[in-house]
Amino acid sequence: MIYLDNAATSYPKPDRMFREMEAFVRASGANPGRSGHRRALEAEAMIDETRRLLARLFGCPRPERIIFAMNATDALNIAIKGVLRPGDHAITSVLEHNSISRPLNRLERDGAITLTRLPAGEDHLVDPEDVARSVTPATRLVALTQASNVTGTIQPVAEIGKIVRERGALLLVDAAQSAGVVPIDVERDKIDLLAFTGHKGLLGPTGTGGLVVGERAQIAPWREGGTGGDSSSPIQPTEFPHHLEGGTPNVFGIAGLREGVRIILERGVDSVLPHERNIIASFYGALKDPGRFHWYGADRVITQRRGEGRVGLVGINLDGFAPAELAAVLDEQFDIAVRAGLHCAPYAHKHLGTFPHGTVRLSVGLQNTPEEMKQAAAAFDEVAGS
Ligand SMILES: Cc1ncc(COP(=O)(O)O)c(C=O)c1O
Numbered sequence: 001m002i003y004l005d006n007a008a009t010s011y012p013k014p015d016r017m018f019r020e021m022e023a024f025v026r027a028s029g030a031n032p033g034r035s036g037h038r039r040a041l042e043a044e045a046m047i048d049e050t051r052r053l054l055a056r057l058f059g060c061p062r063p064e065r066i067i068f069a070m071n072a073t074d075a076l077n078i079a080i081k082g083v084l085r086p087g088d089h090a091i092t093s094v095l096e097h098n099s100i101s102r103p104l105n106r107l108e109r110d111g112a113i114t115l116t117r118l119p120a121g122e123d124h125l126v127d128p129e130d131v132a133r134s135v136t137p138a139t140r141l142v143a144l145t146q147a148s149n150v151t152g153t154i155q156p157v158a159e160i161g162k163i164v165r166e167r168g169a170l171l172l173v174d175a176a177q178s179a180g181v182v183p184i185d186v187e188r189d190k191i192d193l194l195a196f197t198g199h200k201g202l203l204g205p206t207g208t209g210g211l212v213v214g215e216r217a218q219i220a221p222w223r224e225g226g227t228g229g230d231s232s233s234p235i236q237p238t239e240f241p242h243h244l245e246g247g248t249p250n251v252f253g254i255a256g257l258r259e260g261v262r263i264i265l266e267r268g269v270d271s272v273l274p275h276e277r278n279i280i281a282s283f284y285g286a287l288k289d290p291g292r293f294h295w296y297g298a299d300r301v302i303t304q305r306r307g308e309g310r311v312g313l314v315g316i317n318l319d320g321f322a323p324a325e326l327a328a329v330l331d332e333q334f335d336i337a338v339r340a341g342l343h344c345a346p347y348a349h350k351h352l353g354t355f356p357h358g359t360v361r362l363s364v365g366l367q368n369t370p371e372e373m374k375q376a377a378a379a380f381d382e383v384a385g386s
Contacts, residue, residue, distance in 0.1 A: 007363030022258035059185030072176035075195035075211040082219035098353025124151035151350035161190030204257030282370035286377035315359030
């Protein structure tokens, strides 16, 4: 199989990740607890080490302010619903995944908040000036994805962070497609809340993810319960990470995530994006006639604006094939795994003009090779009758 659906989840996962996860779980997979027995303390120490590794990766000065969640969706919901209050205004964009759009849309529909959805330009980027123009005294949150899962473009987060900070609002960044791929520094880029998933670029298992919570963010917990420490308090403790981490954490998953993050730190996050771009370029370069396909974002594979680039994914369509049909042919006849449709981002496809059928998305990862991409290009050529 040629697996080109890494934007959904990275696959295959590194052997090291499985080995370390299994070794930890077999040796000491207890329920972490501060005043518990040795095995419980080992689990707690493993989780804390994972926080420290993530803190290094994200430039976060206080590891305890990284809280674990089920995935990016969970982390985004914790942030959005924990931060916004009745009467607030929020800003988002057309490039968002439903894990930002839906919670915000519901709050707006219920009359709790007002919402501004910014357009993207022809370069599939949100213009920081649009953010600046849209902030009002009631704006509490600006919620944007760092790298679109439809166009692949990396947003000018640092510029937006500066503007949002100057105006006293909070910046929530969805790093589902960028964590482990794009160098991130929450302090430098003035990111108040960073939601990440563990099972894509961080190479961990599904069911992992989390939220980096900056000092400026006042966030109310919605999941309240046991924290494994002092049980006498009648309400959820306010100290991090317990404030937002009620219940038994995903110890197995976090043990795997720890190894995934180690792998990224060892190889250096700076090296991931060049690899992905190289892989996409090998595909493009191997096609006999790229002009037979419609390209979404890939027409600007090389284009950069203000030093910002794109992650390793492209959208493609072929005349005569619905995206779902093309994906099915690639799967059934060529054993190539891609994702067709709207990719949980309907507004992004409206922006591209590909709503409601969407595109066929090829998304690459660390394990993809130029050789595989040549084979994939040959399959695309054959389907297109080149
Ligand atoms: C941009 C973006 N945000 C959020 C998510 C949600 O991630 P998860 O499925 O880990 O919750 C995805 C998943 O594809 C995504 O691409």
